[in-house]
Amino acid sequence: MSMSDTSLSPARTRWLAAQRRRRGLILFAKAALLLGFLLGWELSARLGWIDAFIMSSPSRIAAAIWRMTCDGSLFPHLLTTCAETAAGFVLGTLLGTLIAALLWWSPFAAQVLEPYLVILNALPKVALGPVIIVWVGAGPKAILLMALAISLIVTVLEVFHSFNATDTEMLTLLRAMGAGKLCIFRLLVLPGNLPAVINALKVNVGLSWVGVIMGEFLVSKAGIGYLIVYGSQVFQMDLVMAGVLLLTCAAALMYRGIVLLEKVLIRHIR
């Protein structure tokens, strides 16, 4: 309903105005929180309340990012990390869904593997880091494996549980129509659980970042994770903070991308 609509009752007009005010206020508060934080940080550093050498400051972080952009050292690191994360994410999702499908296929295998999956899920995967590096060497392969180790088991468990929770009545219907397992999977289990798979994707994005940064910490050759470790070793906190900031932005952007993908996918199957 448009605001110029003359049939609006006074109460409705008041309510709409109040809603608009509220939305504006929330937006303002959001921006104020960020600006206030940055301003407070900057001021504290300038006035000497905190040690800018240790705590860094927004202007120093901006300067560090600008410097790295100009000398061309930023982009390769950013690209490396993003590519590794994307690869880990795609691989983890595809492999995880595939394994979940196989477990759904064979309840016997699922029952046999269940305790192992639970234990692997509980294991802090970071502990595998040194093992992975010894096995495949300190390189992109190790980073990818680290990302997989962190995201795969969760994906498998999550997707497998949703596959198993498929509506029994729909299962009965398809079986009565003479459908085999492959047919049931293709027509019912997979499309019916796409929302769950997408949910796993959302969790996976975050976990892939954790895995990749963890891997870069250990491998320390390139990427944002490397920048952070390097920065802390040479005591350049500006560099460390710049790395964290870039990471935050990249992760947020990727999450946004998945939300967009979700909308497209759901529209396609709905």
Add this chain to the structure above:
Amino acid sequence: MQKIVNVLGISLRYQSDDGEIPAIADLSMDVAEGEFLSIVGPSGCGKSTLLSVLAGLLQPDAGQVLLRGDPITGPHPAVGLMPQRDALLPWRTVRSNVLLGQDVSHSRSREAEAYADALLSAYGLSGFAQKYPSELSGGMRQRAALIRTLATQPALLLLDEPFSSLDYQTRITVAADIHRIIKQQQKTAVMVTHDLSEALSVSDRILVLSRRPASVKRIFVSDFGPDVPPLARREHPAFAAAFEQLWRELDVHV
């Protein structure tokens, strides 16, 4: 009259870690070509188990089920199941849901699609063919579910408490609607229900099962006349007496 189904002394026990539960014990019955048979019985007596056996989803431990003389050993193309809730897949359009059986049996052909479209338009759903189930009313969803069952051209329809998910008013009209379509299509139907007045209003015969393990306790033959539609039956003077008799036969103790 010619029999489409013969159930010959079947027994079935459910096995579990806690022991075995006899669900059906030495049950024999038959279904005549073209009749509408309802199965009623105390709750948990094994009505739905019997239906699953007829659908070929469960195999009896003993005895045999014959479909036009041939034993049923698994799901059969001549048998169509209509489940309790409509079980329409929410991500498929109504038309695509109706053609689900063809997609399962890889028999989606131009003829099959034309037949499904003809059914949709004959029963007033052609305008909703491209809509999703969530955009349909409960009655229309049930009708779509029936058309999905009819689209595979089965000879025998199995209805598992098909109206139990609907509210009372809708249930009465939808039951009449479904009954009309099934009679028009000259299909044989076996319906499991817990609603006695529903059973009385649509059935030619009513099978009363005993408590678990199920066996046939009595068979009621409708005497309202074959051409009296469900809504008129509910108004029939003999309806209340028939209901009373059926109720007593069920032997429900609270």
